[in-house]
Every structure is written in structure tokens, then in C-alpha cells.
Amino acid sequence: MAERKGRARTTIQSSPTLDDVARLAGVSTATVSRCLNSPQQVVEDTRERVLAVVREIGYAPNFGARALAAKRTNTIGAIIPTMENAIFARGLQAFQEELGQHGFTLLVASSSYRPDYEEEQIRTLLARGADALLLIGFHRPSSAYAFLERRGVPFVVSWAYRQDAQVRSVGFDNRIAMRALARRVVEFGHKRIAIVTAPCDVNDRARERVAGILEAASEVGLDIDAIRIEETPYSIENGAAATHAVLSESEQRPTVVMCGNDVLAVGALRAAKSLGLHVPGDLSITGFDDIELAQIVEPCLTTVHVPHREMGRQAAKAISSLLRTEDVPQNQCLEARVVLRESLGPAAS
Amino acid sequence: MAERKGRARTTIQSSPTLDDVARLAGVSTATVSRCLNSPQQVVEDTRERVLAVVREIGYAPNFGARALAAKRTNTIGAIIPTMENAIFARGLQAFQEELGQHGFTLLVASSSYRPDYEEEQIRTLLARGADALLLIGFHRPSSAYAFLERRGVPFVVSWAYRQDAQVRSVGFDNRIAMRALARRVVEFGHKRIAIVTAPCDVNDRARERVAGILEAASEVGLDIDAIRIEETPYSIENGAAATHAVLSESEQRPTVVMCGNDVLAVGALRAAKSLGLHVPGDLSITGFDDIELAQIVEPCLTTVHVPHREMGRQAAKAISSLLRTEDVPQNQCLEARVVLRESLGPAAS
DNA sequence: TTGTAGGCGTTATCAT
DNA sequence: ATGATAACGCCTACAA
Numbered sequence: 001m002a003e004r005k006g007r008a009r010t011t012i013q014s015s016p017t018l019d020d021v022a023r024l025a026g027v028s029t030a031t032v033s034r035c036l037n038s039p040q041q042v043v044e045d046t047r048e049r050v051l052a053v054v055r056e057i058g059y060a061p062n063f064g065a066r067a068l069a070a071k072r073t074n075t076i077g078a079i080i081p082t083m084e085n086a087i088f089a090r091g092l093q094a095f096q097e098e099l100g101q102h103g104f105t106l107l108v109a110s111s112s113y114r115p116d117y118e119e120e121q122i123r124t125l126l127a128r129g130a131d132a133l134l135l136i137g138f139h140r141p142s143s144a145y146a147f148l149e150r151r152g153v154p155f156v157v158s159w160a161y162r163q164d165a166q167v168r169s170v171g172f173d174n175r176i177a178m179r180a181l182a183r184r185v186v187e188f189g190h191k192r193i194a195i196v197t198a199p200c201d202v203n204d205r206a207r208e209r210v211a212g213i214l215e216a217a218s219e220v221g222l223d224i225d226a227i228r229i230e231e232t233p234y235s236i237e238n239g240a241a242a243t244h245a246v247l248s249e250s251e252q253r254p255t256v257v258m259c260g261n262d263v264l265a266v267g268a269l270r271a272a273k274s275l276g277l278h279v280p281g282d283l284s285i286t287g288f289d290d291i292e293l294a295q296i297v298e299p300c301l302t303t304v305h306v307p308h309r310e311m312g313r314q315a316a317k318a319i320s321s322l323l324r325t326e327d328v329p330q331n332q333c334l335e336a337r338v339v340l341r342e343s344l345g346p347a348a349s
Numbered sequence: 350m351a352e353r354k355g356r357a358r359t360t361i362q363s364s365p366t367l368d369d370v371a372r373l374a375g376v377s378t379a380t381v382s383r384c385l386n387s388p389q390q391v392v393e394d395t396r397e398r399v400l401a402v403v404r405e406i407g408y409a410p411n412f413g414a415r416a417l418a419a420k421r422t423n424t425i426g427a428i429i430p431t432m433e434n435a436i437f438a439r440g441l442q443a444f445q446e447e448l449g450q451h452g453f454t455l456l457v458a459s460s461s462y463r464p465d466y467e468e469e470q471i472r473t474l475l476a477r478g479a480d481a482l483l484l485i486g487f488h489r490p491s492s493a494y495a496f497l498e499r500r501g502v503p504f505v506v507s508w509a510y511r512q513d514a515q516v517r518s519v520g521f522d523n524r525i526a527m528r529a530l531a532r533r534v535v536e537f538g539h540k541r542i543a544i545v546t547a548p549c550d551v552n553d554r555a556r557e558r559v560a561g562i563l564e565a566a567s568e569v570g571l572d573i574d575a576i577r578i579e580e581t582p583y584s585i586e587n588g589a590a591a592t593h594a595v596l597s598e599s600e601q602r603p604t605v606v607m608c609g610n611d612v613l614a615v616g617a618l619r620a621a622k623s624l625g626l627h628v629p630g631d632l633s634i635t636g637f638d639d640i641e642l643a644q645i646v647e648p649c650l651t652t653v654h655v656p657h658r659e660m661g662r663q664a665a666k667a668i669s670s671l672l673r674t675e676d677v678p679q680n681q682c683l684e685a686r687v688v689l690r691e692s693l694g695p696a697a698s
Numbered sequence: 699t700t701g702t703a704g705g706c707g708t709t710a711t712c713a714t
Numbered sequence: 715a716t717g718a719t720a721a722c723g724c725c726t727a728c729a730a
Contacts, residue, residue: 017707028717060476064413065707068722127409298647366723377701414723417706
């Protein structure tokens with residue numbers, strides 16, 4: 001059954017190679033290669049002839065062979081914790097656009113927020129020829145850093161920042177940004193704060209954000225130990241569940257739930273709604289990231305605006321100069337600023 | 350400046366190779382290769398010794414070299430129109446998961462909804478060693494199809510369906526799905542329909558959906574030519590702008606705006622709000638896709654639920670069997686069903 | 699079961 | 715300006 005239809009498989013014809021082009025153009029493979037890689041080295045006459053053949057037969061250089069021979073690919077690898085929600089989408093898009101400007105191609109992999117898996121992905125991307133890597137955050141086994149060092153792989157950390165000259169970073173200070181938001185929250189009179197965050201053990205951004213909240217709280221003399229911290233992976237569902245737990249189990253209901261990012265905050269919003277709580281009348285909710293979602297939900301989320309696009313762009317520039325030149329680019333700390341919207345209001349009595 | 354810090358660059362040490370492993374394990378490269386690719390061919394004793402070395406020095410096979418020698422990569426390429434919003438995210442995720450089960454890796458590229466660019470991406474992915482491709486929709490230059498055929502590249506079209514045995518497809522019938530929704534719309538008494546859709550010239554899914562609406566409309570004797578069709582690329586902003594135009598410029602305001610997908614519909618919702626129109630009291634709005642967003646906005650979107658995950662999974666299975674076996678997989682038409690939610694109500698007077 | 703050796707498509711170093 | 719030719723790292727007949 002379905003014998004006829006399979007016929008196409010029998011006419012398989014593999015891609016044209018440099019040799020094919022060379023033969024058809026009556027030159028050597030070396031010349032064809034030069035036409036493609038350093039056109040100025042070959043006289044216009046032959047060049048045009050060669051390129052005509054290239055177009056005609058639809059020749060495209062074999063990437064693997066090229067990588068093998070040239071030992072570079074102009075490909076940059078990026079390993080992000082998740083592709084499932086929009087958290088990294090905008091930044092990565094900008095990263096890619098800027099890389100394109102510099103003649104690089106992007107290869108993306110996802111680590112599912114698991115450092116061990118990230119290490120595997122690092123190997124995979126390098127095996128695939130990545131010339132350099134973009135990594136998210138600082139937290140990873142020292143074996144991973146050792147590996148990168150041993151191989152001499154240039155890499156840049158983003159979505160976080162430290163002065164640290166050993167590890168290049170282009171990002172923002174998660175602790176300071178979240179602290180700024182928390183300060184606004186306490187200014188609104190909130191004294192009973194709950195935190196819904198991603199698991200902190202393997203996620204330095206989450207950890208820093210929580211630290212920022214605690215810092216602001218202790219600045220105004222709140223009891224740190226009374227602050228309930230609920231950890232759950234980033235997702236709307238999880239945010240709702242965690243918030244639900246926080247709201248229904250506490251003896252003294254918190255007046256504000258500060259979430260580790262907007263995705264969790266949207267979940268928190270949903271939980272509040274399902275409990276019949278009005279936001280921000282009965283309960284305030286805050287997020288982090290300022291992704292598109294933050295302005296779509298109702299009420300709009302008070303959050304921290306992260307300059308995703310700028311960050312992606314600068315990270316690309318850093319990597320590009322790391323690869324092209326000898327002067328090491330500066331670490332960059334971008335500004336993430338608080339955005340007050342409807343979901344934060346005065347503390348309910 | 351920054352001389353000291355650059356030192357690490359000088360200790361560059363390239364990746365270990367098969368040769369290294371072979372030498373350290375005291376066997377030939379062939380044996381190492383076998384340990385990795387067909388372990389059962391080598392006796393347990395040597396195998397363990399070899400694998401120990403592999404782990405110890407952190408060997409990872411060079412992908413390009415492997416592709417060059419083996420002429421297959423177990424890599425599947427997917428070219429999707431956009432990564433900017435969630436439209437393809439869920440399906441692609443499932444596609445990837447299922448591919449993983451079958452031992453394949455996914456490589457993604459984006460065509461930005463431009464067929465010419467897609468053709469370039471096809472070449473790129475093949476040059477990078479993709480063994481097969483996943484493409485979205487049927488519309489592309491015949492040159493692209495010719496190219497695929499000439500090269501004998503197995504590929505599957507998804508997000509759309511045709512009986513057509515020449516082109517394998519795993520998807521759903523966009524026209525019929527949207528027609529079903531449109532029938533519900535007219536049942537609600539709507540007679541003045543407006544359509545906000547992605548540009549139809551290069552997008553067969555968009556075209557089919559519009560056709561579905563027109564079909565349902567003419568079934569009940571509505572004047573097709575009176576239906577305003579606004580074309581704009583998928584984005585919330587664009588959806589809002591197009592809807593704004595439709596609502597403010599029409600002499601007779603439509604009672605329902607049917608959008609080509611949920612993203613546009615969310616924009617439409619925003620436009621309605623900014624004009625002070627209550628949804629669905631003053632105006633009904635419908636979407637397509639049933640992405641997460643559809644249930645987050647207020648009011649929730651009436652839309653067509655596309656079985657994204659199932660589609661991704663089945664597409665992966667189809668490609669896998671296309672690659673592994675000789676029997677050609679059946680084309681599959683999945684069901685996309687209408688989901689009634691708050692944004693659709695009886696026609697306003 | 700294991701080793702030997704040729705070749706995959708490019709780039710880059712020499713010559714010419 | 716162009717042409718030979720030796721790598722690049724791996725796979726896979728084929729031989730032993």
C-alpha cells in the first residue's frame with residue numbers, strides 16, 4: 001500500500017558540492033572557496049562566472065565540512081532556562097538580531113532550569129560548532145565553569161550582573177531591582193508580605209530577588225522570619241496554586257503577594273480572583289520582568305521593567321567583540337526600573 | 350588596558366577527539382566509534398574502558414565531522430513563521446519532545462512569514478545537516494517544492510491539512526474549523542461581520558480561515574461583499590489598530606469582529622475597550638488557536654481550539670517513520686473544535 | 699571482536 | 715590570480 005507515492009525517495013540526489021561548482025565553472029575548488037569567502041582575492045571575471053554557477057545549481061556550502069576545515073562557524077550558542085513562556089523571548093530576539101548584524105548565527109538550546117542539563121547542552125552546542133556561548137545567570141556547577149575555561153570558550157552571562165571580572169556579564173542587578181520594588185510596596189503600608197518565587201537553590205536570579213525583598217523589609221523593621229516564601233516553578237498554574245496556598249493557609253492573610261516574575265503574578269491574580277478577593281482592594285500583587293502579559297491582565301501588573309531588548313543587544317555586542325578583537329568588553333549593568341500599575345495599592349486593613 | 354584578564358584566551362585547548370580517546374583507552378578509533386554508535390558490537394570489557402575515558406576527558410563527538418562521514422545527523426529542522434508570540438510554541442514543544450523519544454534533535458529557524466526567506470532557511474537547515482524538515486502550511490514558491498524534491502528531502506507540512514498525497518501533512522482543516530466558528534456566530538444573530546486577518550497572499554492558513562467565514566456567511570444569505578476584511582500582521586498592536594479602523598470607519602458598525610487568531614483578537618479586545626465598547630454587550634470578538642492568552646484576557650475569548658500538542662506529536666511521528674521505514678505515513682487531519690467563551694454573545698441591536 | 703584505511707566537503711598553506 | 719594538496723574528526727566497509 002502506498003507504493004507508488006514513495007517513488008520520490010528513489011530519485012534522491014545529494015547536494016551539489018564545491019567540486020561540482022568548480023568543475024562546471026572550469027576552475028579549482030580553491031578558487032570557488034575564495035569566491036565565497038574572500039571575493040576580493042579573485043578577479044572579477046572568474047568570480048562572476050563562479051557565482052553564476054553557484055546560483056544556477058543552488059549550491060550551499062556544507063556547514064559541517066566548513067566547520068571542520070575552518071575551525072569556526074560564526075555561530076553563537078545560547079542556553080536559556082525555558083522556551084515555554086515569553087520570559088526570554090524578547091531578549092533573545094534582540095540578541096539574534098544584533099548577532100545577525102555582526103554576521104553571526106544563533107543556535108538556541110533550553111536547559112529546563114536544570115544546571116546538570118545545562119552542562120550537557122554546553123557540550124552539545126560546542127560539538128555543533130558554537131564559537132561562543134550566551135548563558136543565563138551565574139549559578140552552575142564549578143565543573144561547568146572549569147570545562148568552559150579548559151576549552152577556552154568565550155562566553156557571556158546575561159539576565160544577571162556582578163562586578164566580577166572573571167565572568168563577563170551583561171545584565172542587571174536582580175537584588176537591587178527587586179529591593180526597589182519592595183521599597184515601594186512597604187511605602188504603600190504593607191506589613192504582611194508573602195513571596196511566591198521560583199526554586200532558589202539552582203536559580204541565582206530568583207535568590208537575589210528574594211534577598212532584595214527581605215532587605216527592604218528589614219530596612220523598615222519588619223520581621224523577616226514572618227515572611228512566608230513559597231517556591232514553585234514558573235508557570236501560571238503554579239503561581240495560582242502557590243498563591244492559593246499562601247492565602248488560605250495563613251492565619252494572618254498577607255496584604256501583598258510579591259511574585260518572582262510576571263508569569264507567577266498572573267497566576268496569583270487568578271488565585272485571588274477565584275477566592276473572591278479584589279486586587280488591589282483586598283490584596284496587592286506584584287511581578288517582575290514586565291513581559292507583554294503584564295499589561296494584558298486585569299488589573300495591570302505592577303512590576304519591574306527589565307530592558308530585555310537592550311540586554312540582548314548589548315550581550316550580542318559583547319560576544320562579538322570578544323570574538324573579533326583582543327580588548328575585553330566591559331561588564332554592563334543595565335537599569336531595571338519599577339513600573340507602578342494597578343495591581344499594587346495601599347495595604348488592606 | 351585589561352591585559353591581565355585576557356590571559357585565559359592563551360590557554361585555549363581544543364576539544365578531545367576520537368583519537369585522544371582511542372589512545373588513552375588503548376584501542377583503535379574504530380572501536381571507540383563503535384562504542385558510541387553501536388555498543389552491542391563491542392565486548393563489555395573494552396566498552397567500559399572506553400566509555401570511562403570518554404567520561405573522564407569529557408569527550409563529545411564533533412557534530413560536523415560526524416555528519417560529514419555518516420551523511421545523516423538525526424537532526425530535524427523546523428521552519429516556523431515566527432517565534433515572537435506563543436502561536437507555535439506549544440506545538441513545537443510537543444514536536445521536540447516526541448522527536449527526542451525517537452532519538453532526534455530539533456533545529457528551529459524562523460521565516461518571519463516570508464516565503465522567500467523560508468526558502469533560504471530550507472537551504473540553511475539542510476546545509477547544517479537536517480535529515481528532514483517540518484514546514485508550516487502549504488503556500489510556498491513552486492521552486493521551493495522543486496528544490497525539496499530534487500534533493501529528496503523528506504518533509505512534513507503541519508498546521509494545515511490537505512488530502513493531497515504529494516505533500517505529507519499533519520494538521521487540521523483551517524477552512525472547516527473557522528466555518529464552524531462562523532456558523533455559531535451567525536446563530537447568535539450576527540449579520541454585520543468584520544474580519545481582521547493576517548495578510549492572505551502568502552499565508553494559506555489565513556486564506557482558508559477567511560474562506561470559512563465567507564462560506565458560513567453566504568450559507569445564511571448574508572452579503573459577502575459587505576464584509577469588511579482588514580489584513581495586518583499578527584500582533585496585539587496590529588490587531589488593536591485594525592479593529593480600531595474597522596469600528597470607527599464603518600458607517601454601520603459591525604456587531605462582531607472575527608479575528609484570524611487569538612493574538613489579533615486580544616488586540617481587538619483592547620481596541621473595543623479603548624472605544625468604550627463593552628464585550629460582548631456592544632461587540633462580539635472571536636479568535637483562533639486557543640493559546641494560553643485566550644483564557645487570560647477579560648472577557649475570555651471564544652475561539653477555535655487547535656490541538657497543538659497532538660499535532661506536534663503526530664508530526665514528529667510522521668517524520669520519524671518517514672526516515673526510519675519505507676512505509677509512508679498517512680496524512681492526518683486532526684479536529685479543531687470551537688470553544689465558546691465570554692467574548693461572543695448575541696448580536697447587539 | 700577489533701584494527702586499517704579511504705573518504706565525506708571545506709579551508710588554508712604552499713607553490714606556481 | 716589561481717591551482718595542488720594536506721589537514722579537519724569521524725564513520726564504515728573490509729581485513730584480520
